[in-house]
């Protein structure tokens with residue numbers, strides 16, 4: 001990963017190799033000399049030493065560490081972020097694509113419809129422009145979205161209550177420190193939210209139908225501030 005970043009950085013300084021991807025965004029972020037440049041050879045920086053000794057809660061520590069408005073990404077943070085994204089996307093994305101291919105193999109009519117849509121999005125130069133993914137390929141989006149409903153990579157999500165919290169109208173109070181499991185798989189297959197839930201039916205996610213779906217009955221990427229960055 002360090003070599004990839006160094007190569008990409010070198011390409012950038014030569015004025016070539018500008019990519020439309022996340023590594024480019026990270027590299028384009030200003031690099032400043034900050035606490036990360038003071039890392040000693042054991043890999044202990046000031047922040048991790050401070051974190052190890054603090055008695056603050058996680059939320060307080062986050063505020064303490066990240067409330068610096070002048071904060072920019074150092075090289076070490078770019079490396080850490082790139083590694084996080086690499087591992088977070090490493091098994092999830094290939095498995096989503098494999099299940100999508102599997103569903104298309106089982107549903108040749110849907111496969112044909114998708115094939116026709118993709119062919120129609122090809123420009124005269126034989127390319128599909130990047131922005132066509134969001135503007136010209138609604139069925140592709142629906143196929144992938146529906147496939148991830150049937151095959152979510154995370155079967156459940158977990159949150160930990162930071163404070164007592166009453167769930168309005170339910171008579172249930174979550175106690176501080178309690179774990180809350182959110183059953184993604186069960187929600188995705190619930191007939192309460194999805195008519196004929198076992199059917200692979202991309203039409204559920206076509207623009208005209210999306211409003212019929214319950215927002216929190218579809219959680220393959222989680223939700224909220226800690227939801228998936230790759231969503």
Ligand code: HEM
Nearest residue numbers: 085088089092093096154220221222223226227228229230
């Ligand atoms: C189909 C592909 C993917 C699926 C199904 C998926 C799913 C998820 C899920 C379920 C979570 C937990 C969210 C929550 O607890 O609310 C998550 C977190 C995360 N994902 Fe993904 N992910 C995918 C691809 C990616 C990719 C490509 C990246 C990197 C660019 C990525 C980066 C992350 C990160 C950084 C987190 C942690 C967010 C946080 O804790 O603040 N994911 N992902």
